[in-house]
Amino acid sequence: MCAKKVDAVVIGAGWAGSILAKELTEAGLSVVMLERGDERATAVEGDYPTSIDELRGAIRHRLFQNMSKSTVTIRNTLDQEALPYRRLAAFLPGEGVGGAGLHWSGVHFRVAPDDLALRTNVVARYGKSFIPEGMNLQDYGVTYEELEPFFDKAEKVFGTSGEPYTINGKVVGKGNRFAPDRSDAFPLPAMGDVYSASLFRTAAASVGYHPYALPAANASAQYTNPYGAQMGPCNFCGYCSGYDCYMYSKASPNVNILPALRQDSKFTLITKAHVLKVNLDADRKKATGVTYLDLRTQKQVELDADLVIISAFQFHNVHLMLLSGIGQPYDPKQNTGTVGRNFVYQTITTSRAWLSPKQYTNLFVGAGGAGVAIDDFNSMNFDHGPLGFVGGSPVWVNQAGVKPIAAAVGGPGGKAPTWGEGYKDAMVDTYRHSLTIDAHGSNMAYRDVYLDLDPTYTNAYGQPLLRMTFNWKENDIRMNQYVVGKIEPVIKAMGATRYSLGMLKDGEVFDTRRYQTTHLGGGAVMGTDPKTSCVNRYLQSWDISNVFVIGASAFPQGMGYNPTGMVAALAYWAAYHIRTTYLKNPGPMVQA
Amino acid sequence: MKLPSSTRRNFTAGLLGSTSFWIYGGHKVWADALQSESSRPYQPQYFTSEEWRFLNAACARIFPADAHGPDGAVLGAPEFIDRQMNTPYGHGELWYMSGPFRSGAPNLGYQLSLPPRDLYRQSIEAANAYARQLKGQRFDELEPSDQIALLKTFEQGKMMLGAVPAHTFFEQLRQNTLEGVFSDPLYGGNKGLAGWMLLGFPGARADFMDWVNQKGAPYPFGPVSISGETA
Numbered sequence: 001m002c003a004k005k006v007d008a009v010v011i012g013a014g015w016a017g018s019i020l021a022k023e024l025t026e027a028g029l030s031v032v033m034l035e036r037g038d039e040r041a042t043a044v045e046g047d048y049p050t051s052i053d054e055l056r057g058a059i060r061h062r063l064f065q066n067m068s069k070s071t072v073t074i075r076n077t078l079d080q081e082a083l084p085y086r087r088l089a090a091f092l093p094g095e096g097v098g099g100a101g102l103h104w105s106g107v108h109f110r111v112a113p114d115d116l117a118l119r120t121n122v123v124a125r126y127g128k129s130f131i132p133e134g135m136n137l138q139d140y141g142v143t144y145e146e147l148e149p150f151f152d153k154a155e156k157v158f159g160t161s162g163e164p165y166t167i168n169g170k171v172v173g174k175g176n177r178f179a180p181d182r183s184d185a186f187p188l189p190a191m192g193d194v195y196s197a198s199l200f201r202t203a204a205a206s207v208g209y210h211p212y213a214l215p216a217a218n219a220s221a222q223y224t225n226p227y228g229a230q231m232g233p234c235n236f237c238g239y240c241s242g243y244d245c246y247m248y249s250k251a252s253p254n255v256n257i258l259p260a261l262r263q264d265s266k267f268t269l270i271t272k273a274h275v276l277k278v279n280l281d282a283d284r285k286k287a288t289g290v291t292y293l294d295l296r297t298q299k300q301v302e303l304d305a306d307l308v309i310i311s312a313f314q315f316h317n318v319h320l321m322l323l324s325g326i327g328q329p330y331d332p333k334q335n336t337g338t339v340g341r342n343f344v345y346q347t348i349t350t351s352r353a354w355l356s357p358k359q360y361t362n363l364f365v366g367a368g369g370a371g372v373a374i375d376d377f378n379s380m381n382f383d384h385g386p387l388g389f390v391g392g393s394p395v396w397v398n399q400a401g402v403k404p405i406a407a408a409v410g411g412p413g414g415k416a417p418t419w420g421e422g423y424k425d426a427m428v429d430t431y432r433h434s435l436t437i438d439a440h441g442s443n444m445a446y447r448d449v450y451l452d453l454d455p456t457y458t459n460a461y462g463q464p465l466l467r468m469t470f471n472w473k474e475n476d477i478r479m480n481q482y483v484v485g486k487i488e489p490v491i492k493a494m495g496a497t498r499y500s501l502g503m504l505k506d507g508e509v510f511d512t513r514r515y516q517t518t519h520l521g522g523g524a525v526m527g528t529d530p531k532t533s534c535v536n537r538y539l540q541s542w543d544i545s546n547v548f549v550i551g552a553s554a555f556p557q558g559m560g561y562n563p564t565g566m567v568a569a570l571a572y573w574a575a576y577h578i579r580t581t582y583l584k585n586p587g588p589m590v591q592a
Numbered sequence: 593m594k595l596p597s598s599t600r601r602n603f604t605a606g607l608l609g610s611t612s613f614w615i616y617g618g619h620k621v622w623a624d625a626l627q628s629e630s631s632r633p634y635q636p637q638y639f640t641s642e643e644w645r646f647l648n649a650a651c652a653r654i655f656p657a658d659a660h661g662p663d664g665a666v667l668g669a670p671e672f673i674d675r676q677m678n679t680p681y682g683h684g685e686l687w688y689m690s691g692p693f694r695s696g697a698p699n700l701g702y703q704l705s706l707p708p709r710d711l712y713r714q715s716i717e718a719a720n721a722y723a724r725q726l727k728g729q730r731f732d733e734l735e736p737s738d739q740i741a742l743l744k745t746f747e748q749g750k751m752m753l754g755a756v757p758a759h760t761f762f763e764q765l766r767q768n769t770l771e772g773v774f775s776d777p778l779y780g781g782n783k784g785l786a787g788w789m790l791l792g793f794p795g796a797r798a799d800f801m802d803w804v805n806q807k808g809a810p811y812p813f814g815p816v817s818i819s820g821e822t823a
């Protein structure tokens with residue numbers, strides 16, 4: 001232990017934690033960042049060719065959370081008994097320096113501005129009665145204009161490749177016409193379209209949609225970011241998702257932020273330090289620091305700090321709040337409390353189109369963040385009036401590099417066998433000549449979907465596991481079905497020889513055995529009303545003013561876009577207000 | 593095959609226990625070599641000889657020989673599975689394995705207390721017992737068509753194999769077989785990179801700067817493994 005008392009302690013060395021640690025050391029604070037996992041350096045984890053190993057990487061989950069130590073329990077409904085999520089599948093939390101930011105894919109969005117005030121917008125357009133019974137629709141309490149400088153900053157740090165539509169109100173490019181206005185261009189030009197994405201682009205335009213290149217935190221060219229961190233050009237190796245990029249082309253805390261932080265004498269990173277709880281003072285008004293378990297010595301260490309940043313990933317944030325007694329736990333029966341309320345996820349379904357035997361899609365070629373998308377059915381970009389649901393989905397071809405084990409285990413799709421006779425024929429056709437199109441959509445918050453502590457199961461340190469009560473709801477199922485229906489004309493325009501549409505079925509329950517996304521949200525949501533939010537619009541706890549909770553835990557509902565661009569912008573936004581307001585006069589920045 | 597001679601020697605030695613002349617020729621000859629390779633010396637480290645026979649039969653039915661090439665047993669899937677049993681994965685150390693163990697709705701996932709190595713042990717014994725009861729013979733002694741019928745019964749999951757729902761066992765077996773066929777040969781399967789050749793997957797090449805979009809042309813280069821083996 002190097003210090004018993006520091007200015008700020010940051011829990012978790014992922015994107016959110018690294019951004020806060022960088023900003024706070026820039027402000028002159030001494031900062032200790034605690035990470036439960038191992039040190040991770042791209043020179044080791046991303047070493048070529050040993051990192052190009054599907055079994056060790058995405059299949060045996062080398063860089064992911066060690067489930068033997070801790071997991072969550074899951075149930076679908078309030079009256080069910082929750083059971084442990086024993087094997088990683090549906091979502092893949094990270095562990096180790098860089099967090100999930102080391103093995104993410106790199107799709108790097110801003111936000112659809114309408115989503116930030118979704119409740120206000122839905123009510124204004126369709127009236128209050130449009131909101132289904134039991135849905136907790138809420139606003140974030142922050143506007144796009146306020147966040148814009150921080151989206152811009154995050155893109156420059158990440159070295160994001162993309163094509164703008166408007167800059168300062170002027171149409172400048174062929175980017176996403178539904179995207180909000182920008183103050184500056186992307187730091188790098190858009191990634192190229194792989195063959196499947198180029199087919200989608202042409203076909204989508206031919207049926208009247210508005211295709212655009214996905215903004216990608218994969219570098220389309222050599223780049224040096226404002227911290228002096230360098231990235232090499234992405235070669236479409238296809239090993240983003242689940243891996244550390246051996247080309248230093250995918251943005252990660254490890255490549256884009258930590259090299260600068262590590263040089264700062266005010267910054268200390270302690271790995272294998274599992275934070276057990278945030279400590280509070282006697283009258284539970286202030287945090288005094290944290291207690292962590294040193295996993296090397298198995299000894300508990302108390303570390304005092306004036307400021308505590310909880311940035312341990314969406315559901316770990318909520319878990320730490322519940323374990324520490326920060327805020328009032330949500331009770332779905334009484335509809336009281338806020339911690340764990342509005343737990344949300346994302347809907348995702350995949351459709352497949354088969355092309356002629358002369359067209360090779362070379363599915364292994366790709367980059368995690370690259371592709372072509374349409375936003376015509378995302379957010380409030382279309383009229384929900386006659387449809388009667390809230391939310392939407394971007395639709396895209398995001399050929400991120402399909403590896404053979406995942407492809408083979410997933411099976412050829414359609415009605416083809418998943419083993420035995422006929423399997424190989426179908427698999428060859430699928431792997432060589434097909435492409436996939438995802439509907440990657442929103443998921444609303446509901447009164448009976450939430451997070452709390454499990455009454456039965458514990459982690460390796462004797463603490464109760466976090467319990468997820470989660471299920472798909474009719475609103476989101478109908479949204480998914482509607483948007484997937486809009487994919488069909490594109491597939492036909494592509495000249496597919498056959499296709500299968502992937503959509504949620506009526507009444508479908510959440511299945512923990514199938515990977516969906518790691519885009520979990522909510523549970524410690526931001527807002528303007530302490531009765532319905534855990535943190536204020538600066539991500540400061542309403543209850544304990546020297547605790548800030550940073551991550552997708554702040555999202556009041558699950559959006560159609562991937563979350564990390566928004567997480568990074570919120571992190572810079574919160575850091576800015578800590579630096580300019582909070583540090584001058586520590587205390588609540590908004591009166592409850 | 594365009595292999596430097598030292599790599600080629602390692603490759604064939606690893607594959608067959610000795611260097612052999614027929615590996616020199618083209619793809620066809622090499623596939624034949626794999627076919628006739630049943631006498632290779634790999635000795636299972638975890639599975640008993642009875643279990644080993646079960647695995648060899650099951651891998652060959654799940655990933656059968658056909659015009660595309662040899663079956664999963666020839667490609668080393670049983671060796672792969674055997675070797676996996678002695679890894680943290682095989683011991684269940686990658687899973688949350690604290691009790692209580694309760695059964696629940698299938699969509700809540702695996703809830704048995706068995707790590708993969710115990711799951712195989714119990715299920716194979718029960719599967720052989722079931723085969724004997726039904727047909728008077730162990731699984732591996734049955735005709736392939738009967739083996740397929742049994743695997744289908746397991747897949748449909750209406751029965752238990754010991755403490756294990758048959759479907760759970762079948763899915764474990766199917767998944768591990770395919771992992772063996774398609775993982776880097778480092779792990780004992782995917783002999784001669786035949787799994788990757790089937791799909792046209794180039795292995796550890798991992799550099800497609802010039803192949804981002806060739807307008808639907810097939811990628812022209814064969815696979816390379818982590819150790820530099822090519823096919």
Ligand SMILES: Cc1cc2nc3c(=O)[nH]c(=O)nc-3n(C[C@H](O)[C@H](O)[C@H](O)COP(=O)(O)OP(=O)(O)OC[C@H]3O[C@@H](n4cnc5c(N)ncnc54)[C@H](O)[C@@H]3O)c2cc1C
Pocket residue numbers: 011012013014015016017034035036037092093094095096097098099100101102103104105106107108109241242273274275276311312313314316368369518519550551552562563564565567
């Ligand atoms: C395979 C995959 C692909 C993805 N692709 C995309 C994408 O394309 N686009 C996108 O926007 N998002 C993507 N995501 C999501 C993205 O990774 C996350 O949104 C992002 O990493 C969240 O950052 P974070 O800092 O909140 O959490 P993390 O990056 O997860 O970091 C949290 C850190 O806290 C540590 N921690 C947790 N608990 C404790 C504790 N008690 N004590 C000490 N340390 C602790 C963890 O070990 C971890 O290192 C993907 C995720 C995965 C898994």
Ligand code: SF4
Pocket residue numbers: 218219233234235236237238239240244245246247248249250366367368
């Ligand atoms: S596809 Fe590009 S960004 Fe992704 S791992 Fe490969 S080189 Fe890195």
